[in-house]
Amino acid sequence: MKVKSKQLVVLLLVFVFIIAGCGNQSSNSDANGQAAQNGQKEQTDSQAGTESESSALKTVTYLGKDYQVPEKAGKIAVLAVEAMEEMHVLGVKPYAAAKDMYVNGIPEEMGDSLDGVKWIDSGVQPDKEQLLALKPDVILTTARLDAETLKPLEQIAPTIPLSFSGADSEANITVVAEITGKAEEAKNVIEGYKEQLQKSKELIAGSSNKDKTVMYLRISTQYGLSGYSAQTTYNAVLYDGLGLSVPELIGAIERRETIPLEKMAQANPDYIFALVPLNDLQAIEDLKTKPLWNQIQAVQDGHVYVNPVHPDLFGTPILSKTKFLEQVTATLGNAK
Template structure:
């Protein structure tokens, strides 16, 4: 009996030891954190399992996040401008819960730390170029990952691809990631192959307006996303010699005399406002784009079609059709949009939905 008792004790001790080792091994195989390198080149330690996410100053990122995640899962806070676009876009139709996501942690483009902390995020995603926010987030101790807008030289397709890649590093790479990136590159190659040999005299002069209000008219120079859209699609950027954000006067616009004007969804202005001189005391009547009715309001799908967004491959095709309509006459945008939304968002669009995408509300500007 004594020998049997000793044997049983030994067995139990061995079992306990194995169980303990198993727990240790298990804890080693499932770390509580991991280190990633963001677009600032900063190594950031983030939770291995992220549960509450805030997206701050990179306004288009919520749309790309929803494309990647299949909706606003784990998202507890977004910038007010991102929310204005979301609520007035198809993003809210597809994912109505985004309307309830908090945006009160930003007031007048300034982060309120108390409101931010109240959201209890375990990860913040922000614009890598916003150094002021970076300092604020570092002071809170909450892991913050920077996403860059100029990491690909303002090539919109490659920029959105790099955002998706970084999301994959944070949340886990999926086959869908590669498929989305590859589709964008395929569209980019198709458009470039068609516009590569266009002679200079057949390239229309194009002007993007990011603000067109009574108080100011603004564009971006040749080192921003508008340069990529225009150049890739076979046009000439009127504001090429400018840098960054630039305020314009009508004298400069008369001098450029653009053939085509694109109104982004950062401004509430619509083409009819320019056709009828309805904004301030500006007189647009003698400009070529006005005379020929070549003013276009950028569509609004899951986000504004100007910076990178989850709709970027669609935006590239749409811009190509407006800038070089004959060269891209074979592209049926209604069909392309429906196919893209079904494949990547799992959404069946109606003709009425398409009409809404082409005719965004003024309120989408957030102004």
């Protein structure tokens, strides 16, 4: 009986140890499982926070329309020259840019703004697959594109088409500044241009050139003589900015038109500022052989100024307007 009793005690002890071991194992398993769940939750929360931060949006308003853009837009694709000059003066390099943005090479006024960018083929209507692969935060293009052409760009990233009107220069640089976080820099650029414009206006108003007929033209073999509306690109500097009289020929143009040489001779401007492609300078040489061209007062007086600024500076951004203003002031403001 004693032996059986001892055996029974041993069995009971073994059973107790087994139960205790199972309990500890279950407890450890529960603890480890809970810890794993907590870790997963923290990781999920962290990822959600990162995603939320990277996808945070803000609203920018441009020419009466609201656009939703990333709060921090580090990857900006620039497809047209309207935006490129604004980026330069604000000290911001684009992430990607259209390869054929500049016909005559990158203007020296742009400095190193395009060094190291990712180039996109096909210009303002880019290679869509290439652009999609770059995953830009924002696309800056031109209002010269129609709504149908803009659609595929808008499906890739928020797309803002910048105006080509000289009257919208301030709005253009302001919206680019809002996107890039450079509001103070934009304010300084705008104020500096206005001060320079006012000084030039006063100088020319006090000169003998204040009542002269002044025109800005584009000249090329393909398009001949082209004129622009009074508000477009550099004309905004001449007429609204400096207060020069709008020639009747220019006032009749809605956007851009080819001007027959006969009409140019009739308009008979006193000063001509002409932009000619660097690879097509023969176009101005060919004009010199035309009798009607040589009858124009500006030609007879030697007042035709070819490429006072680089022909690929666009004329709407404040950078190119400033460069043009400097040349016009030096030409018209010194006559007494």
